[in-house]
Each structure stands twice: as C-alpha cells, then as structure tokens.
Ligand code: SF4
C-alpha cells in the first residue's frame with residue numbers, strides 16, 4: 001500500500017532534472033548583495049572603532065601598536081564572523097573603510113588561519129572646503 005502511494009512520485013522524479021548542483025565541481029554565481037567576508041581598506045580607516053563596538057559576534061579587534069605614530073592593528077576573526085555586514089553599515093567613512101566581498105569558500109582546518117590582520121597608520125580626513133557664502137539680499141529702497 002505504501003509503495004503504491006510512493007511509486008508515482010518516484011517515477012515523476014526519475015525523469016526530472018536534479019534540483020541540486022554538483023558542488024564543489026560546479027560553481028554558481030553568488031547573487032548581488034551577497035554578504036561574504038568583511039575586509040578593511042586601511043588607507044581609509046580613522047580608527048573610530050564603531051565596527052568593533054557594533055559587531056554582534058565580537059569578531060573585530062582593534063589595538064594600539066604605536067600610539068605616538070598613530071599606528072593600529074585590526075584583526076577580523078572570520079571564525080566568529082556571522083556575515084551580518086553590521087561593521088560596514090556602522091563605518092562612518094565615505095568611501096567605507098570597512099567593506100564586505102562575496103567570498104564564501106573560506107573554510108580552513110585551523111580556526112587561526114581565518115584571522116585577517118592589518119597594521120596601519122590612522123587615516124586623516126581632510127575637512128571639506130566651506131561652501132561659498134550666499135549673496136547678500138539687496139537693500140530695500142527707502143520709502144518716500
Ligand atoms: S560581518 Fe557582522 S559579524 Fe562579521 S565582522 Fe562584520 S559586524 Fe562582525
């Protein structure tokens with residue numbers, strides 16, 4: 001009885017294309033906006049630490065290397081990262097010092113190999129030039 005109920009379903013699927021792909025031998029394109037692996041563009045980082053503060057997985061670590069030289073170290077622990085991209089959203093620079101790529105095949109046999117590290121000098125943001133002052137309104141004609 002149970003086999004009879006199952007048989008039509010089995011026959012239907014025998015002639016269908018597989019629903020899965022032969023990964024990892026066949027790759028699929030990742031969709032636009034895919035959140036892969038975060039990375040730093042050190043030349044843009046002002047070391048505000050917003051990314052470290054807001055990371056829900058505590059995957060970002062920023063420390064002093066040489067305070068006199070304004071030299072810092074950032075480590076992203078990709079073994080902890082949950083790929084939420086909050087660090088990118090929190091980064092206030094424009095363009096963003098914190099970015100996320102579409103890499104997802106980053107598995108390793110040792111979690112310490114998943115550490116990404118940068119040692120860099122804090123970026124200096126140049127103040128924007130002041131906007132030109134609006135022309136003064138013409139003085140009102142004195143009434144007779
Ligand atoms: S993507 Fe999310 S979990 Fe990963 S480092 Fe950024 S804020 Fe943390």
Ligand code: SF4
Nearest residue numbers: 045046048049051091
């Ligand atoms: S990456 Fe962005 S949010 Fe993180 S410390 Fe640098 S400037 Fe601040």
